[in-house]
Amino acid sequence: MRNMRPARAAILVIIAWTAAACTDGLTDINTNPNAPTDVSARFLLPQAIQSTVRTVFGALQMASHTGIWAQHFVQIQYPSEEQGQVRASSMEAFWGGYYAGGLKDIQLVVDKGVESGEPNIEGVGRIWKSWVFHIVTDLWGDVPYSEALAGEAIVVPVYDAQSSVYDGLFADLARGAALVGSGSTNFGSGDLLYKNNFTRWRRFANSLRMRLAMRLSEVDPGRARAEFATAFAAGGFTSNADNAFMDYPGSPYENPFYVDYLTRDDHGVSRTMIDMLLDLNDPRLAVYAKPARRDGQFRGHSNGSEHLPPGQSLSFFSRIGEFWRGDAAAETPSAVMTYAEVLFLQAEAAARGWISGSPGELYMEAIEANMSMYSAYVEGPSSAKISTYLAQPDVTYGGLSSIHLQKWIALWMNGQEAYSNWRRVDSPTLIAGRDLLTSRIPIRFSYPDSEQSLNSSNLDAAIARQGGGLDLVTPVWWDIN
Numbered sequence: 055m056r057n058m059r060p061a062r063a064a065i066l067v068i069i070a071w072t073a074a075a076c077t078d079g080l081t082d083i084n085t086n087p088n089a090p091t092d093v094s095a096r097f098l099l100p101q102a103i104q105s106t107v108r109t110v111f112g113a114l115q116m117a118s119h120t121g122i123w124a125q126h127f128v129q130i131q132y133p134s135e136e137q138g139q140v141r142a143s144s145m146e147a148f149w150g151g152y153y154a155g156g157l158k159d160i161q162l163v164v165d166k167g168v169e170s171g172e173p174n175i176e177g178v179g180r181i182w183k184s185w186v187f188h189i190v191t192d193l194w195g196d197v198p199y200s201e202a203l204a205g206e207a208i209v210v211p212v213y214d215a216q217s218s219v220y221d222g223l224f225a226d227l228a229r230g231a232a233l234v235g236s237g238s239t240n241f242g243s244g245d246l247l248y249k250n251n252f253t254r255w256r257r258f259a260n261s262l263r264m265r266l267a268m269r270l271s272e273v274d275p276g277r278a279r280a281e282f283a284t285a286f287a288a289g290g291f292t293s294n295a296d297n298a299f300m301d302y303p304g305s306p307y308e309n310p311f312y313v314d315y316l317t318r319d320d321h322g323v324s325r326t327m328i329d330m331l332l333d334l335n336d337p338r339l340a341v342y343a344k345p346a347r348r349d350g351q352f353r354g355h356s357n358g359s360e361h362l363p364p365g366q367s368l369s370f371f372s373r374i375g376e377f378w379r380g381d382a383a384a385e386t387p388s389a390v391m392t393y394a395e396v397l398f399l400q401a402e403a404a405a406r407g408w409i410s411g412s413p414g415e416l417y418m419e420a421i422e423a424n425m426s427m428y429s430a431y432v433e434g435p436s437s438a439k440i441s442t443y444l445a446q447p448d449v450t451y452g453g454l455s456s457i458h459l460q461k462w463i464a465l466w467m468n469g470q471e472a473y474s475n476w477r478r479v480d481s482p483t484l485i486a487g488r489d490l491l492t493s494r495i496p497i498r499f500s501y502p503d504s505e506q507s508l509n510s511s512n513l514d515a516a517i518a519r520q521g522g523g524l525d526l527v528t529p530v531w532w533d534i535n
Contacts, residue, residue, distance in 0.1 A: 095162070095163045095175045095241065096240075096241040096243075096244035098159045098160070098163050099159075099160075099163055099178065099179075099241050099244045099245060099246075100241075100245075100246050101156075102159035102163065102186075103156075103247060105151070105156045106155070106186050107388050108388075109151050109155075109156075110388075111300075111310060111470075112311070113310060113311055113313075114147070115148060115469075115470075116311075116467075119135055119144070119469075119499075120193075120469035120470045120472070120473040122136055122357060122469075123473055123497075124462070124473040124484075125324045125327065125484045126323070126327055126465075126466055126467075126469055127321050127324060127374065128321070128325070128355045128356070128357050128371075129320065130321065130362070131362075131368060132320060133359065133360060136357055136358045136359070136487060137360060138491045138496055140500060140526060142503050145500055145501070145502045145503075146502040146504060148502075149194075149504070149505070150502070152186060152189070152190050153190075153198075153202060157186055157190075157202070158203065160179055160183045161179075163176075163183075164179035167179055170239075173234070174233070174237040174238075174241075174252055175237075178230070178234060178241070178252075178255055180226040181226070181234070181255060181262070183226060184226045185390070187199065187219065187223060188223055188262070188266060191216050191530075192474045193470075193499040194498065194499050194523070195498060195530035196213045196214060196215050197213060197214065198212065198213055198509075199218070200218075210508065210512060213512050213516035215531070216530055216532070217274075220532075223266055224281055227262060228263070230255075231259035231288060234256050246300060247298055254296050257296050258291075258298050260285045260290045261291050261296075261391055261396045261399075262391065263282075264285045264286060264290055264396065264399045264400070265391070265471075266281070267281035267282035267285060268282060268399050268402060268403070269474065269478060269532050270532055271402075271406070272478060272532065272534050273532045273534050275406075282399075282403050282408050283403075283409060286408075290396045291391075292393070294393045294394075294423060294426065294427045296393055297393055297427065298391040299387040299388070299390065300387055300388040301385070301387045302385050303385070305384065308384040308385070309378065309385065309388065311379055311383065312378065312379065312383040312384045314379075315380075315383065319368075319373060319379070321379075322355050323372045324355065325353075325356045326354065326484060327343075327466075328354030328372055330459075330482075331352075334449060335446065336443065337436075337439040337440070338428075338435060338463070338466070340375075341377060341434060342374070342466055343372040344373045344374070344375055344376060346370055346371055348370050352372050353370065354372055355371045358486060358489055358490045359487055359489055360489035377428075377431065387431075389468055392423070392464075393423050393427070394420050394421075394424035394427065395461070395464065395468075395471070397416050397423055398457055401414075402454065402457050404416055405453065405454055417451045420460065420461070421440075421444060421449070421460055421464065422444065425440050454481075458481035458482065462476065462481075478535070492525075492527055493527050496527065497526065497528075498530055500523070500524050500526055
């Protein structure tokens, strides 16, 4: 059963979500109450968090782009993106949502922290800004960064090379981790992620830095090792209590997957995922997926197929599990980053000789952490089932390939990270669909039409530097496999 939070806590969170749209001074007839001249950081932060999380973990981006290309999900009925037919309007919506929405808001948080000398405000702002920007650059490669948030002073920002963007992200994460906890100011009820627990914000910054360091493992292993070792020594997540979960307090602020489920149910679990979980006797199968309505069997649909085979229908395939797309899923949190992922990162780092520790032990701990984290919300795998699973010969540690496979499974419902990590290591092996219209499974987002029209000279320079960018099959800088 789902753990229900006290009503008072839910009310405080709802206040935080709605406060960003409120303003004082309604009795002043000379002031437009809908156009405030200044907004507090405690109101800007929840707006920056919820808008970007809802995009990254929403049905449009995750279920119809990153999650299907990582072959976690599948579009059963309308497989346009499965085939590589990406809508220009979607790219426009993602790009504009990040730059004009979450990034703009979080930059204001950083600026306010700097201006007022409040290290907690600045630090959290830099950490969350880094999380948003790493999503953006991992999807598009070279992007506006150094000049992107300069306001009206720069209307056509240059595109920074992705390597330079990563330099900035590492610097901001280190700066943010050093700042948080050193001041007395907090965000009130506006910290939707950690409720002003700045120790956990610091751990999140260091954990995210480990993720980004590992992203460079193939393109710049020396830099990757140095950054990872520094972040590891600084201290990342230590248990599932540190998980960066975006909680939803209830209507109208509900899990975006659940909201999509209310009007459509044509997304399913991919055949790749279902078959893997069946082959491994994985107890997470009943959490990840629903049995097919037709016969009660777990059955995935193949990615990249234009039409259903004769005699098959939506009822023939497994849908996404009740925890995310069921009648009680409105409050299911979005997992921004988990302890399990950090353990997988550390297992890989240990296997590469970057840090001390047993890669096999860290690998086993990562699987257990992922399985056990569900018990706080639903009936997840029991301790006995976890132990039985870990004892299977096909699950016991066998090197990097084991880490990559189990990490791919554990990143379920984090389509963005599953997609990025798969591109980095090309593991597990994903087979292109029979009706794919591109030369390979898409490995990047295409730049929006607005940039081609309004910022063409800077965009053209970025495309030339990367060897492409308007297609879906030109790799980003760190994707060299």
